[in-house]
Amino acid sequence: MKTGLQFLAGNEAVAAGAALARPQVVAVYPITPQTTIVERLADWHANGELQCEFLHVESEHSALSAAMGASALGARTFTATSSQGLLYMCECLHYAAGGRFPIVMVNANRALALPWNIYGDQRDSLSQLESGWIQLYASNAQEALDLTLQAFRLAEDPRVATPVMLNVDGFALTHTYEPVQVPEPAQAGAFLPAFKPAFRMDLDAPLSLGFSAGPRDNTAFKIAQHRGCLAAESVLDEVDAEFARHFGRSWGGALEPWHVDGAEAVVVTLGSLSGELRGVVDALRAEGLKVGSLRLRLLRPFPAEALRRALAGARAVGVLEKNVSVGFEGTVCSQVRAALHPLGAAAPGVAGFTGGLGGRDIPAAELEAVFLGLLAHGGTHDNAVGWVDPGVRDA
Amino acid sequence: MPESRIVIVPWQAPELLEDYPAWPHTPSGRLVEGHAAWRLQRPQLDPSLCTGCLQCYLLCPDAALAVVAGALEIDLRLCKGCGVCAKECRQSAIQMAPERS
Numbered sequence: 001m002k003t004g005l006q007f008l009a010g011n012e013a014v015a016a017g018a019a020l021a022r023p024q025v026v027a028v029y030p031i032t033p034q035t036t037i038v039e040r041l042a043d044w045h046a047n048g049e050l051q052c053e054f055l056h057v058e059s060e061h062s063a064l065s066a067a068m069g070a071s072a073l074g075a076r077t078f079t080a081t082s083s084q085g086l087l088y089m090c091e092c093l094h095y096a097a098g099g100r101f102p103i104v105m106v107n108a109n110r111a112l113a114l115p116w117n118i119y120g121d122q123r124d125s126l127s128q129l130e131s132g133w134i135q136l137y138a139s140n141a142q143e144a145l146d147l148t149l150q151a152f153r154l155a156e157d158p159r160v161a162t163p164v165m166l167n168v169d170g171f172a173l174t175h176t177y178e179p180v181q182v183p184e185p186a187q188a189g190a191f192l193p194a195f196k197p198a199f200r201m202d203l204d205a206p207l208s209l210g211f212s213a214g215p216r217d218n219t220a221f222k223i224a225q226h227r228g229c230l231a232a233e234s235v236l237d238e239v240d241a242e243f244a245r246h247f248g249r250s251w252g253g254a255l256e257p258w259h260v261d262g263a264e265a266v267v268v269t270l271g272s273l274s275g276e277l278r279g280v281v282d283a284l285r286a287e288g289l290k291v292g293s294l295r296l297r298l299l300r301p302f303p304a305e306a307l308r309r310a311l312a313g314a315r316a317v318g319v320l321e322k323n324v325s326v327g328f329e330g331t332v333c334s335q336v337r338a339a340l341h342p343l344g345a346a347a348p349g350v351a352g353f354t355g356g357l358g359g360r361d362i363p364a365a366e367l368e369a370v371f372l373g374l375l376a377h378g379g380t381h382d383n384a385v386g387w388v389d390p391g392v393r394d395a
Numbered sequence: 396m397p398e399s400r401i402v403i404v405p406w407q408a409p410e411l412l413e414d415y416p417a418w419p420h421t422p423s424g425r426l427v428e429g430h431a432a433w434r435l436q437r438p439q440l441d442p443s444l445c446t447g448c449l450q451c452y453l454l455c456p457d458a459a460l461a462v463v464a465g466a467l468e469i470d471l472r473l474c475k476g477c478g479v480c481a482k483e484c485r486q487s488a489i490q491m492a493p494e495r496s
Binding site for chain 2: 072
């Protein structure tokens with residue numbers, strides 16, 4: 001692995017981050033657009049740079065099952081998937097979170113079938129918000145590398161003890177080349193020391209793993225799991241501050257605001273779309289329009305209070321996601337709406353926008369139109385979906 | 396044969412959340428729930444056929460089989476009657492008999 005400033009695709013940056021975390025077990029099954037993460041890690045395993053058990057499993061269900069077994073033995077464990085593969089893991093997702101196994105997984109966001117599509121959108125991970133995993137969303141290749149390292153610190157923190165799913169937009173991020181600073185292994189090791197498991201299977205001290213908890217006991221475990229996940233929001237702040245001390249780069253915590261202070265209209269989004277959105281905000285600000293954008297980096301735990309504080313001064317909020325909860329509205333839109341509800345009559349109107357499905361690009365002019373609509377009409381108080389550049393006219 | 400009976404610690408539901416295990420994993424031997432009441436058939440051991448290979452001990456899902464005082468023993472408080480031991484015993488030393496006839 002070459003360190004220092006490199007020209008890398010998002011997946012190569014993720015693979016570098018994963019290798020620098022020194023996982024003891026990697027259990028993966030390839031799937032577009034995640035495959036090049038697996039290929040890069042396999043190369044380094046083959047040439048001896050990555051010393052780990054590299055498990056070529058027969059499916060994603062097996063990948064995460066194997067990851068749970070390895071994590072139960074106290075091994076730092078990494079996996080990666082996408083789309084249909086994530087859905088095939090679904091049973092194990094809940095299992096791993098309930099078992100409090102601090103596995104780190106990178107999910108390359110991709111559309112879900114049917115109709116068949118291999119390109120990027122966010123329906124796969126957003127359909128798994130209830131799985132109990134911490135969900136992070138990166139916006140560029142450097143952040144993807146840095147968050148891969150941070151994700152292990154977050155998952156393995158005994159106050160959290162929850163698996164982390166780091167999401168990177170399929171193709172827009174996974175296959176786009178950017179300049180990326182790849183840390184030295186010693187530097188990464190200083191930031192992320194060896195995994196000290198809070199519990200582990202041991203021949204000298206055997207555990208009953210995943211015992212049953214009936215009606216009397218079940219809620220107690222779910223309360224503890226819920227609190228562990230909630231703790232991740234402030235632990236992410238700590239981890240990022242620690243990261244800044246080691247690497248001189250800081251990404252902040254749950255939210256990344258862009259000209260939100262004093263903004264009348266704010267568009268909330270997640271993932272790599274936020275880069276284009278910031279450009280549009282800058283252009284509209286130059287024309288004197290009071291607009292801003294807010295990127296959600298953390299979807300679970302959901303940073304409701306921080307979101308309320310950030311958006312309390314806005315008049316209209318748009319939520320733009322590459323996703324729709326068919327039969328209702330955008331999933332992220334529902335979450336933002338619920339988070340703002342305690343503001344009562346002072347809450348900004350919220351309008352939901354869905355675009356970029358199945359890898360469709362969202363032109364900057366369409367984002368401008370979203371802002372201008374919010375400024376002109378305010379947010380809405382119904383659950384209508386605003387289809388952004390759907391590529392077809394509705395007669 | 397080495398002694399292998401695990402010590403069963405009956406599960407006592409704590410009053411306080413902080414007294415629960417932080418995750419659903421505990422030191423082995425903690426019995427959260429036994430399933431003896433499910434049993435429709437009971438394993439019967441013929442000690443004269445048992446060679447002490449301990450396949451049954453390894454495969455029993457409820458740790459109902461153990462070696463005590465040098466001999467295989469079946470703890471019917473733990474056995475749910477699944478019959479895995481009888482199926483897997485290469486000496487046919489375990490037979491399943493109906494609980495009620």
